[in-house]
Amino acid sequence: MKIILGVAGGIAAYKAAELARLLMQESHEVQVVMTKAAEKFVRPLTFAALTGRKVLTNLFAIESAIEHISVAQEHELLVIAPATADLIAKLAHGLADDFLTTLYLAFTGPVLVAPAMNVNMWQHAATRANLDTLRLRGHRIVEPDSGYLACGMTGPGRLADPEAIVEAIGREAHKRRDLAGETVLITAGPTQEPLDPVRYISNRSSGKMGYALAEAAAARGARVILISGPVHLPAPHGVEVVAVRTAVEMRQKVFENLDAADIVIKAAAVADFHLSKVPDHKIKKTAARISLELDPTPDILAELGRKKGGRLLVGFAAETQNLQQEARRKLESKNCDMVVGNLVGVSDSGFESDQNEVILALRTGETIPLPRAPKREVADCIFDQVLRLRLALHAANGN
Ligand code: CTP
Secondary structure (H helix, E strand, O other): OEEEEEEOOOOOHHHHHHHHHHHHHOOOEEEEEEOHHHHHHOOHHHHHHHHOOOOEOOOOOHHHOOHHHHHHHHOOEEEEEEEOHHHHHHHHHOOOOOHHHHHHHHOOOOEEEEEOOOHHHHHOHHHHHHHHHHHHOOOEEOOOEEEEOOOOOEEEEEOOOHHHHHHHHHHHHHHOOOOOOOEEEEEEOEOOEEEEOOEEEOOOOOOHHHHHHHHHHHHOOOEEEEEEOOOOOOOOOOOEEEEOOOHHHHHHHHHHHHHHOOEEEEOOEOOOEEOOOOOOOOOOOOOOOOOOOOEEOOOHHHHHHHHOOOOEEEEEEEEOOOHHHHHHHHHHHOOOOEEEEEEOOOOOOOOOOOEEOEEEEEOOOOEEEOOOEEHHHHHHHHHHHHHHHHHHHHHHOOO
8 A cells, every 4th residue: 555654753663763654564555744843853854864865854845835735646545653632632623733633634645643742731621622623534443552651651642552453454444445435324313303493302312323434435435415414424435425314314315315326324312202293383382281293203224224225234222121032023123234323322422422332243143242333443343243144144145
């Protein structure tokens, strides 16, 4: 692969030399770009000697006036190691005042960020928020290790081992375009079912899992149609977003787009009941107690199960108990190929959380538990299994 290695100014910059050496050893082409601060820790000559290429440092050199654009276009992966708190903040906010940050904005391929900093800087709310922004953009964060830090403190913040970064690069390279040519239809978020012109029933789904799936699919080369209930999330890069509000609207948009789809993933938390006849005016507080008669909404996933044809269908099961059993039951009753079961109503997983811990119930009879991880990583694991499952089903059908 043609890789850009961005090196920022932290004491861990010396480990980037080992990373460059390992990448060269694996026959990648490595173009190093250093910030001014990085040059204070390691000389560009070190990297030039290891990679056999001139190291890029200066945005304003005459010969490199537009070089950041051509370098961005010519490379397939941008790895930033070490990424300091300052550099992460610049990336998150789109500041572009040197070669590396300008190149970052001009680069359209996958980005892998390996942070290294003092433990308090790592845990600071500003750094957490900036990293969340990068994750939402679909960048892969290689978490720092915990241990003794150069500042004398102990805790998370030490640059991940160069071998671990090389491994993460390998995973990224492998996944790069394995959904190219496919169309993935994803639903995400809650639905809102109106009770009158100003009120509605809904649920606590944030849409984060569905959006992470959309980002992962787009990053792997798929055309992605994301049918989204009301959420507070930015549209993922390169994804076609269709905004809906109610279960009925979601059903309509799903079936309008079904023909184009090869893979359908129903991550939305669709309301199960609604008022089929919504009053034209606000319900007034005239009685001491009111009851509402709710009717079931259309079960979109079950209908997809009947009409899916050759498509691979993935449902979700949001449960507060009996996760495995319920995931299997929904797999059968809704004729899915995979059901992603997640526990909701627990802290640090499920609805609203940035992390998720799920099990995958597959049509082959397997049940695969995935470790708790950021939703974007869980999304990639789900696609890994979707592709594996499709091969297994094709093999079983003799295709
Ligand atoms: N689903 C759907 N349409 C509905 C309700 C649910 O398409 N009207 C889909 C969800 O998108 C999800 C799956 O069905 O992929 C399971 O949703 P969940 O709320 O966990 O299950 P329910 O079918 O509603 O069953 P129960 O309420 O018994 O748990």
